[in-house]
Amino acid sequence: MDLDRSPLAMPFPDLPAIAGVTLRVARAGYKEWGRCDLTYAELAEGTSVAGVFTRNVCCSSEVELGREQARAGRARALVVNAGNSNAFTGYRGREAVEQIMAQVAERLACDQREVFVSSTGVIGVPLPKDKARAGVSAALDAAECSWEDAAATIGTTDTFPKGAVARAVIGDRTVTLAAIIKGSGMIAPDMATMLGYIFTDAAVEPAFLQRLLSEANERTFSCITVDSDTSTSDTVLAFATGKAGNAPLASFDDPGADAFAAALNDICRQLAQLVVRDGEGARKFIEVAVTGAVSEESARKVGLAIANSPLVKTAIAGEDANWGRVVMAVGKAGEPADRDKLSIGFGGHWAARDGLPLADYDETPVARHLQGSEVRIDVDLGIGDGQATVWTCDLTHSYIAINADYRS
Template sequence: MGINFKNLFSSQKNKSTMGDYQNLDHIDGVAISTVSANLYSNSRDDLVIFYFRDGANHASAYTQSTIVSENIKWNKNQRNEKVYSLVVNTRNANAFTGVKGYQSMQKLAELISLKLTEKQKEDDNNPITILSEQILFGCTGTIGETFPYEKIKKNIPKLLDQIKYTQNKFIWTKAALGMMTTDTKPKLAMEECFIGSSKVKIYGIAKGSGMIQPNMATTLCYIFTDAKIPNDILKKLLLKNISNTFNAITCDSDTSTNDMVSIFATNKANNQKINSISDKKIFDFDKSLNQVLLNLAKRVVADGEGASKFITINVKNCHSEKDARTIGFSIANSPLVKTAIAGEDPNWGRIVMAIGKSGIEIDLTKLSIKFGEHKIVANGKLIEKYDESIVGDYMKNYAIEIEVELGIGKKSFTTYTMDFTKKYIEINADYRS
């Protein structure tokens, strides 16, 4: 698949910066390759490998769906401190494929580990033997179709032959493109920060456009850092920071069988030892990781299937964050709210409806609602000077912000979503056509 960078790096949305891409360059300890395994009917890239030549510490958060893909089962069964590769395919979810789907992961891991061990002997002065248990997988695509093991197996040698040990923006973009399904654009983000006096990088790529509502994790998201951080602290950092990022987004309220957010640390930065998640040396890293995850999560929402609006819902002054989250998702997942926003209709009554159906106890006399800077409801009543034409003009913006204030506590939560358009129906009606 050819890449038109002029179009790719320009925003497709009015007044949106979601089409802007940062200059991800080289990160020590990560090698990348992408190829077409002909999983689609065209020659687009659909198979990606990330190779950690000296191994990487790692942590993951997976879907909490009771039906999970076979690659997630494989990943959860591996207990190694370090991994040496992550392989991602698109077009096929390897979900509801049973024993054969799991065996495909096992056989591919054996092949990849063997080939990477050979590569170690070719490229390294002190080669090691890489085990099949040190290979992880990400799969995305259609549920219930036979996993294309033979096609992927056939292309593993080519994938490994084309591994690039030095990265640039083009290579990272190709990797992000190689994971896409109904996405219209790749999703990349980066931050640089310090652990003590050591400068470290945090790079991230993600895919996701539909079947998006988090439940511990959402879509496919992979974070890479050259920091030296042990697995247990990586896990705590990841779980902490997906709470208000990937666990704060929804496109259509559906949780995938394949959701996976992972972080890989190559230990190349040689920073001071981190002893706990509360270590002051890691404060900057913690903050920067959150920024990368939030950047990617917002990009997933902005690229939601058929989306024409990016919607931020701030629910404030609740008894608990859980209450604020529940109300936020009640609004964000309401088809009536989403279609009203798609139609640029300031139908604030649908916000009231969504708050009421959430089941959260409120004091109506303290309820306030705003669209952008425009106050609509105050103290549980429509304001006297409400002018729908002014709010209607606001609804023409690409970025819409809704604020709900309950006035009964100090806890808040922000949820991100998109609207529902006719295009959403067309994409999902024709998904397998």
């Protein structure tokens, strides 16, 4: 099926080149489609890497290997296959990944553990080794391509290419972060998974880069949901080439570390929100802001319970200020809450405070807010200082159409 461009799509931003990163794409032909489907990024020697991966226990070989490789902290290349996730394919799938790693390592004369591989698409079909070998060969010899080309090539059911940029000043150097991501279901393992790649010219020690990425992940990628279904392939990798020439960051004691952490967090949030904007069937972008929880973690869980509730998501799709459904979702989250201290609002207008509907509640401004394409749900639990913001989209007929009306 051909999918219309999401009404919440954003134009592709102007991404600058990152010193030490070269992008190329090629056609491996994993599916019957007339487009490139293999993305190759070559990274300068000495590039640090960090990664966060799906917790789905039925994860792909790519995820298993990538987790191990990221621990070693060094990267020279990234290969992304689109159209076949290679998940649930046993030893045959693993062989295909190892073949790609060896092929690239031979060309770059590097350790094959420095070659990262991701795959996204249908599951249960081992990645065809012959197509992979020819595709990698073509990519290694291809001309350099743009960020937008790479962003489009890693996509599957995505309806628009997604990129983001951020900058930070470290000492006397300005470092740049550029990133691409794909994903439109939070995950449909036979057709869409979330894969994100962040490239920076900053010099950052691997262990510190991992710490910063893990922390950013908690407040960004872990705070989005489209349909509550967790991919077998979700992967976010951050590569730091060090070409900006800053004094390498190794801890928060280093000058500029806070600025870099903020920029990394910023670019992760941008990427995460772009995935929600391409959520399957999405017509409205929803921000759920939870305050007054016993902790940040508790606030995030309450936010996700709301963002994952089909009844809340369909209410927003129907532009219905149905705060009762939000109360229900708060209550089912399994987190500390006190019904009689709970307040619920939309777009800055409270509908209920301290466990009671507002006596003078005026639905007019709320109804107007819900008619827009950006909706905010405010929840104050009133029992602590923990807060968190999560992002999701509405649940519409198009989600059903995409996932039920067509055979995959």
